Amino acid sequence: MTDMRTETKVPGARESGRTSRGDSSRDEGGRTQIADGVVAKIAGMAAREIGGVHAMGGGTARAVGAVRDVVTRGGDSGSVARGVSVEVGERQAAVDIDLVVEYGAAIQDLAAAVRRNVTSAVERMTGLEVTEINIRVDDIHLPDDDRGEDDGESAPRVQ
Secondary structure, three states: OOOOOOOOOOOOOOOOOOOOOOEOOHHHOOEOOOOHHHHHHHHHHHHHOOOOEEEEOOHHHHHHHHHHHHHOOOOOHHHHHOOEEEEEOOOEEEEEEEEEEEOOOOHHHHHHHHHHHHHHHHHHHHOOEEEEEEEEEEEEEOHHHHOOOHHHHOOOOOO
């Protein structure tokens, strides 16, 4: 008896069988469209997976997001895409990411790791070719930033 095995492979972004932005061929009987928000969420999750990334988004986006999280009790899935904007074409995507990095992280190495991970995730999950990923470091998170303001006032300096 022969052992027959069939493996299904999801086509990659740069394989020749791709016709356009998530479109299937005519033989498959339909068309798939991927929303910009989907690509933004994938990119946001992939960026957060890298050690040294403390938060995503600029100061205003983080402040508004924190207020929204309190009001919605953290139930807003839009926070996954906070700090990420994308442009999605028929076959390609461009991604802009705003980061807050941990103090001590080598920013250039961190940016390269974020680019690799985001490119891999977006291309694998959507089939779109990522043409560029622009990273903007908005802030650096210092170890002292985690302490509450009460810590400094617990022992008065003068009596």
